[in-house]
């Protein structure tokens with residue numbers, strides 16, 4: 001069967017990565033979480049004195065950007081790929097609140113995006129890849145054979161994050177989470193470089209009223225339509 005490129009974009013906390021990972025695993029494709037790459041650049045910046053409070057030393061980061069190599073290796077225990085920064089496994093470090101709070105301004109820098117897009121395109125050269133993010137169908141793989149744009153109401157996304165945090169035993173306020181979801185939507189859609197938008201040829205998936213199982217089924221149908 002011919003291998004294709006699959007681009008999954010959309011708002012934060014939409015369940016993009018869950019569906020992307022599940023599809024990649026089922027069809028034997030590589031899965032790349034492009035958000036993890038921007039998180040890894042943020043971690044590098046924190047560790048290398050590029051942040052002074054919330055200010056970024058952009059000149060220093062620019063000088064070092066080509067020394068930042070990001071790769072992914074399958075973790076046999078979780079069955080999912082872990083993120084490596086210059087050969088070191090940083091999967092858990094890039095998910096901290098500190099990194100989450102610093103990744104937005106890092107991912108808005110033009111030279112950071114250029115460097116990451118180059119690495120992402122190299123990863124997809126052989127096709128057989130599912131990549132999720134914000135600009136995959138518009139900028140990274142504009143010729144992807146299957147493009148999905150995922151959305152859901154802010155309230156349902158906030159509720160899902162609230163349930164997830166509560167499930168981990170963490171304190172959470174629904175109103176704070178909802179505010180954060182809305183704020184990130186605004187930043188993602190209004191930044192100057194590669195703002196989040198649906199590619200004209202992307203299929204729209206609003207999963208507000210779908211279960212994970214229903215969403216998975218829908219995605220498989222689309223994959224089968226394109227590959228058969």
Ligand code: DC
Nearest residue numbers: 034035036038103104107133134135
């Ligand atoms: O999907 P995530 O929350 O892990 O993404 C982290 C950040 O990176 C988020 O602020 C959006 C940004 N991002 C981006 O600008 N472009 C992508 N292709 C993926 C993520």
